[in-house]
Amino acid sequence: MKAKAVRLHAANDLRLEEFELPPIKDDEVLVRVVSDSICMSTYKCATLGVDHKRVHEDVAEHPAIMGHEFAGDIVEVGAKWADRFKPGMKFTIQPALNYKGTMWSPGYSYEFCGGDATYCILPAEVMECDCLLEYTGEAYYQASLAEPMSCSIGAFHAAYHTQMGVYEHEMGIREGGKLAIVAGAGPMGLGALTYALHCDRRPSLVVVADINQDRLDRAAELFPPAEIKAETGIDLMFINNGACDDPVATLREASGGTGFDDVLCYAPVAPVVTLSSAIMGRDGCLNFFAGPTDKQFSAPINFYEVHYGSHHVMGTTGGNTADMVESLELTAADRVDPSVMVTHVGGLDAAADTTLNLPKIPGGKKLIYTHISMPLTALDDLRSKAAEDKRYASLADIVEANRGLWCPAAERYLLEHWAETE
Numbered sequence: 001m002k003a004k005a006v007r008l009h010a011a012n013d014l015r016l017e018e019f020e021l022p023p024i025k026d027d028e029v030l031v032r033v034v035s036d037s038i039c040m041s042t043y044k045c046a047t048l049g050v051d052h053k054r055v056h057e058d059v060a061e062h063p064a065i066m067g068h069e070f071a072g073d074i075v076e077v078g079a080k081w082a083d084r085f086k087p088g089m090k091f092t093i094q095p096a097l098n099y100k101g102t103m104w105s106p107g108y109s110y111e112f113c114g115g116d117a118t119y120c121i122l123p124a125e126v127m128e129c130d131c132l133l134e135y136t137g138e139a140y141y142q143a144s145l146a147e148p149m150s151c152s153i154g155a156f157h158a159a160y161h162t163q164m165g166v167y168e169h170e171m172g173i174r175e176g177g178k179l180a181i182v183a184g185a186g187p188m189g190l191g192a193l194t195y196a197l198h199c200d201r202r203p204s205l206v207v208v209a210d211i212n213q214d215r216l217d218r219a220a221e222l223f224p225p226a227e228i229k230a231e232t233g234i235d236l237m238f239i240n241n242g243a244c245d246d247p248v249a250t251l252r253e254a255s256g257g258t259g260f261d262d263v264l265c266y267a268p269v270a271p272v273v274t275l276s277s278a279i280m281g282r283d284g285c286l287n288f289f290a291g292p293t294d295k296q297f298s299a300p301i302n303f304y305e306v307h308y309g310s311h312h313v314m315g316t317t318g319g320n321t322a323d324m325v326e327s328l329e330l331t332a333a334d335r336v337d338p339s340v341m342v343t344h345v346g347g348l349d350a351a352a353d354t355t356l357n358l359p360k361i362p363g364g365k366k367l368i369y370t371h372i373s374m375p376l377t378a379l380d381d382l383r384s385k386a387a388e389d390k391r392y393a394s395l396a397d398i399v400e401a402n403r404g405l406w407c408p409a410a411e412r413y414l415l416e417h418w419a420e421t422e
Helices: 040-051 124-128 140-158 187-198 213-222 225-232 247-254 270-278 303-308 321-332 348-356 390-400 408-417
Strands: 002-010 013-020 029-038 070-077 090-093 119-122 132-134 160-163 166-171 178-182 205-210 235-240 260-265 280-288 312-314 342-347 365-369
Touching: 002 040, 002 119, 002 348, 013 348, 029 140, 029 348, 040 348, 070 140, 090 140, 132 321, 140 187, 140 321, 140 365, 140 408, 160 280, 160 312, 178 187, 178 270, 187 205, 187 213, 187 225, 205 213, 205 247, 213 235, 225 235, 235 247, 247 270, 260 270, 270 280, 342 348, 348 365, 365 408, 390 408
Parallel strands: 178 205, 178 260, 205 235, 260 280, 280 312, 342 365
Antiparallel strands: 002 013, 029 070, 029 119, 029 365, 070 090, 090 132, 160 166
């Protein structure tokens, strides 16, 4: 059958193409993709090409479909999986397969599997690893965003703490402890924040530090500290560390002088890593979350405190299936709202340019609907486009009525009123 997809041919070479999908094998599943949210990891993949660990060496001959944060509908099921999955089911996937020790992943490594597509074929390993998940909610974007949410959830679970003379780690952030999210007012930081405020193992203090005041202001509007305190009992602070004469002193003072039990670092920038290290308290755990493109990236940290203060550093590159399920369950229960990450929407025709220019585009997550044609549009700009197309006015009405956030009603309107690309 015919499909359209954004495919990687080489570094900085993404093309929206129409091509023929082969018939599925007995151990494969054909799906119709509806939504895909663009990840900074996809930008890194697109700019590195075969130098990326997940991209196969013959990508020029067998281009890889981009996008790994996707959801849609199952169309056809191979005989091997017919007892587990049925046509018509909604789905999402956990792309971190960890299949037989490889780093292959949908959205990076497969010629016929990825999220920036109208249709794609899930290879056998997706099902063998229990990474094809039925989705029973209404809005596809919530299932797409379950993947980036699962990455943040995984970072919380992977954190650990120690006791002097005890050689077993206590897993997870410190319950009732102090948490800092550094470079944390971007989309992934806000995902981490909403999880920190509503998960079962919560800190008593969360400080979000960033150098972008516009992002911090938006975050404070979405998470008013007084309301958060009344609702959860958690103290929440937003600090522009770029405006501080001494960021380390300011952030340590915000912690009450003790330093932080857990620090999540969301930028692969050496001074940010050093700052993150310097604000840890005793037995502080630093999760370096944002992956660099420079294979020689390094940053100074205080090894005196590693030795005497039990500081420790670790990193996570994604979540697992259990994290994904937790994300979906928390969203279904209205305990977390992943839409706080979304600032732009667009059609498949916008996906390639958006991916290649992602660091230059302000805001948070860029959400792509693969069966519509629409330029990438900031939610804040919907009203200004109403003069050229009245549909934008109706979409703006829906979004503005929802605190400026994307929502199921907005998705329904978009899918009903924008033209199909097929």
